[in-house]
Amino acid sequence: MTEKNGMPREVLEQIIEVTPYAKSVGAKLIDYKEGEVSLEVPLKKELTQHHGFAHGAVVSFVADSANAWAAASVAGDVVTSEYKLNLLAPGVGDKLIGRGYVLKSSARQVVTRADVFAVKDGQEKFIATSLATIAVFKA
Amino acid sequence: MTEKNGMPREVLEQIIEVTPYAKSVGAKLIDYKEGEVSLEVPLKKELTQHHGFAHGAVVSFVADSANAWAAASVAGDVVTSEYKLNLLAPGVGDKLIGRGYVLKSSARQVVTRADVFAVKDGQEKFIATSLATIAVFKA
Amino acid sequence: MTEKNGMPREVLEQIIEVTPYAKSVGAKLIDYKEGEVSLEVPLKKELTQHHGFAHGAVVSFVADSANAWAAASVAGDVVTSEYKLNLLAPGVGDKLIGRGYVLKSSARQVVTRADVFAVKDGQEKFIATSLATIAVFKA
Amino acid sequence: MTEKNGMPREVLEQIIEVTPYAKSVGAKLIDYKEGEVSLEVPLKKELTQHHGFAHGAVVSFVADSANAWAAASVAGDVVTSEYKLNLLAPGVGDKLIGRGYVLKSSARQVVTRADVFAVKDGQEKFIATSLATIAVFKA
Numbered sequence: 001m002t003e004k005n006g007m008p009r010e011v012l013e014q015i016i017e018v019t020p021y022a023k024s025v026g027a028k029l030i031d032y033k034e035g036e037v038s039l040e041v042p043l044k045k046e047l048t049q050h051h052g053f054a055h056g057a058v059v060s061f062v063a064d065s066a067n068a069w070a071a072a073s074v075a076g077d078v079v080t081s082e083y084k085l086n087l088l089a090p091g092v093g094d095k096l097i098g099r100g101y102v103l104k105s106s107a108r109q110v111v112t113r114a115d116v117f118a119v120k121d122g123q124e125k126f127i128a129t130s131l132a133t134i135a136v137f138k139a
Numbered sequence: 140m141t142e143k144n145g146m147p148r149e150v151l152e153q154i155i156e157v158t159p160y161a162k163s164v165g166a167k168l169i170d171y172k173e174g175e176v177s178l179e180v181p182l183k184k185e186l187t188q189h190h191g192f193a194h195g196a197v198v199s200f201v202a203d204s205a206n207a208w209a210a211a212s213v214a215g216d217v218v219t220s221e222y223k224l225n226l227l228a229p230g231v232g233d234k235l236i237g238r239g240y241v242l243k244s245s246a247r248q249v250v251t252r253a254d255v256f257a258v259k260d261g262q263e264k265f266i267a268t269s270l271a272t273i274a275v276f277k278a
Numbered sequence: 279m280t281e282k283n284g285m286p287r288e289v290l291e292q293i294i295e296v297t298p299y300a301k302s303v304g305a306k307l308i309d310y311k312e313g314e315v316s317l318e319v320p321l322k323k324e325l326t327q328h329h330g331f332a333h334g335a336v337v338s339f340v341a342d343s344a345n346a347w348a349a350a351s352v353a354g355d356v357v358t359s360e361y362k363l364n365l366l367a368p369g370v371g372d373k374l375i376g377r378g379y380v381l382k383s384s385a386r387q388v389v390t391r392a393d394v395f396a397v398k399d400g401q402e403k404f405i406a407t408s409l410a411t412i413a414v415f416k417a
Numbered sequence: 418m419t420e421k422n423g424m425p426r427e428v429l430e431q432i433i434e435v436t437p438y439a440k441s442v443g444a445k446l447i448d449y450k451e452g453e454v455s456l457e458v459p460l461k462k463e464l465t466q467h468h469g470f471a472h473g474a475v476v477s478f479v480a481d482s483a484n485a486w487a488a489a490s491v492a493g494d495v496v497t498s499e500y501k502l503n504l505l506a507p508g509v510g511d512k513l514i515g516r517g518y519v520l521k522s523s524a525r526q527v528v529t530r531a532d533v534f535a536v537k538d539g540q541e542k543f544i545a546t547s548l549a550t551i552a553v554f555k556a
Contacts, residue, residue, distance in 0.1 A: 019187075019189045019194070020184050020185050020186070020187050020188075020194075021185060021186055021187060021188060021194035021196060021197065022188070024185040045159050046159050046160060046163040047159070047160055048158075048160060049158045049159070049160060049161075050154050050157045055158070055159075055160035055161075055200075056200075056203050056219055057160060057164075057196055057197070057199055057200035057203060058160065060196055060199040060203065061194075061195075061196035061199070064195050064196060064199065079226075080195055080226055081226065081387065081411060082223065082224060082225040082360070082411055083224060084221065084222070084223040084501040084548055085224075086220070086221040086520075086521075086528050086550065087218075087219055087220065087221065088521040088528060103503075103505065103543075103546055104506070108386060108413070109359065109413075111360075111503050111505060111546070113546070126520075126521070129520055129530070129548065130548075131501055131503060131546065131547075131548045133359060133360055133411060133503065135386070135387075220526065220550060221528075223362040223409055223501055225381075225382075225389050225409060225411065227389060228382070242364075242366065242404075242407055243364075243366040243404070247525060247552070248498065248552075250366060250407070250499075252407070265381075265382070268381055268389070268391070269409075270364060270407065270408075270409045272364065272498060272499055272550060274525070274526075293467050296467045297465075297466045297467045297472070298462050298463050298465050298466075298472075299463060299465060299466060299474060299475065300466075300472075303474075323437050324437050324438060325437070325438055326436075326437050327436045327437075327438060327439075328435045328436045333436070333437075333438035333439075333478075334478075335438060335442075335474055335475070335477055335478035335481060336438065336474070338474055338477040338478070338481065339472075339473075339474035339477070342473050357504075358473055358504055359503070359504065360501065360502060360503040360504065361501070361502060362499065362500070362501040362502075363499060363500060363501075363502075364498070364499040365496075365497055365498065365499065
């Protein structure tokens with residue numbers, strides 16, 4: 001891993017700040033270490049589906065962001081190439097948490113895993129898992 | 140395929156109407172046949188990322204909806220089990236179009252494919268493709 | 279697409295010839311055009327599982343080869359980065375056929391789709407589908 | 418998790434014994450606990466590709482088996498519905514090891530993860546990771 005190429009936390013936070021979609025869902029970076037990150041999204045009503053659960057697209061946003069930001073922490077500027085998402089349980093509660101991990105980093109791509117949890121009354125429930133390939137810019 | 144179990148168009152449209160996330164992004168069902176559907180999402184600023192392209196989560200919403208709605212057209216009540224999404228090009232333009240197709244329908248699950256296109260100045264560009272497993276309720 | 283960089287058919291066939299695994303399963307290239315290929319594997323007993331169906335690993339070999347060879351037809355030397363495989367029906371019959379298609383080709387990767395069919399008494403049955411990301415060497 | 422429905426180790430070993438493909442590659446179950454399994458495949462020449470590395474289909478066999486056997490350990494009779502495989506590094510060495518883990522078990526499906534390692538001179542190298550959906554029979 002070439003961690004010296006990781007994106008500084010301040011730069012990632014500035015990008016989140018100027019990303020209209022991330023702002024509109026209220027995404028917030030929580031932990032940011034080399035190869036391991038976490039983020040939160042409050043579960044507002046606009047982010048639910050017809051049963052009141054977190055909409056799949058929001059779960060997907062949390063997973064995708066956790067994967068991409070984990071990759072950025074070791075490789076700097078990146079763009080998601082592809083990911084697979086398994087939905088394990090309905091997302092019910094006050095907020096979603098995403099945790100992303102770098103599995104393998106190479107010059108042109110980073111392979112990452114991210115898990116998503118729903119938090120209700122302080123209890124975390126594991127609701128989704130994902131596996132992603134993130135492309136590195138100008139490698 | 141047990142198409143007689145498909146969800147009527149009116150029922151799906153009522154579900155979309157009471158799905159806060161689908162309403163907030165402005166999703167609209169266009170074509171709805173047994174095993175083949177299409178939908179549109181206008182590319183408002185809130186749906187973009189920091190370069191002005193459609194945010195990956197919105198592309199994912201379009202793909203996921205096209206997959207799930209294609210499955211509903213043959214199997215009625217369904218829930219997404221998992222999908223893989225490959226992002227092929229930036230989503231630039233006025234709207235996104237998703238087209239979903241049933242590949243295989245069985246009693247307990249439907250396997251579907253969905254492609255996403257960005258429309259700019261009347262020209263369609265192929266920007267993402269996906270492959271999904273959709274679970275059937277109470278089969 | 280930079281088809282001028284595609285691998286010539288003779289070169290691919292020489293590689294297959296010196297690939298012990300491909301030889302041991304009896305894989306044979308059938309059609310080879312820019313962005314579209316097909317191959318066959320005879321269903322010998324060693325390639326089955328305990329119910330007599332084609333083993334999942336053989337279906338996976340056919341899908342992976344169809345994806346990688348389709349990518350080679352437009353991009354030359356390639357290596358599979360990742361793929362997703364959906365198994366749709368048991369593989370019963372005399373042989374398996376894989377058909378691979380290029381969906382998008384860029385400088386560093388090719389995104390492909392491949393379908394697998396089992397042939398019994400001259401009838402083809404659709405038994406698996408896959409979506410892959412294939413990395414291009416030295417791009 | 419309904420672990421009481423798990424397949425006994427002896428039953429799984431008998432199935433492996435009568436699976437021609439598993440026999441022909443020399444697959445051997447190593448550890449078998451509820452929700453966690455490992456297996457080995459010796460890297461014979463027939464299992465390699467033209468550079469002498471483990472062929473992708475063999476890596477895929479190891480990952481698929483680790484996923485399916487982990488699911489069997491909690492759910493009994495199962496069949497692979499789909500999986501995604503990321504290849505991380507060439508498989509070089511004396512044998513491959515697959516380790517499978519249950520992430521979520523429900524009445525009709527089990528979601529699992531499996532990692533693949535190549536062992537050379539006693540050193541393990543992480544060469545592939547996968548995420549799978551395994552269907553439960555007669556649930």
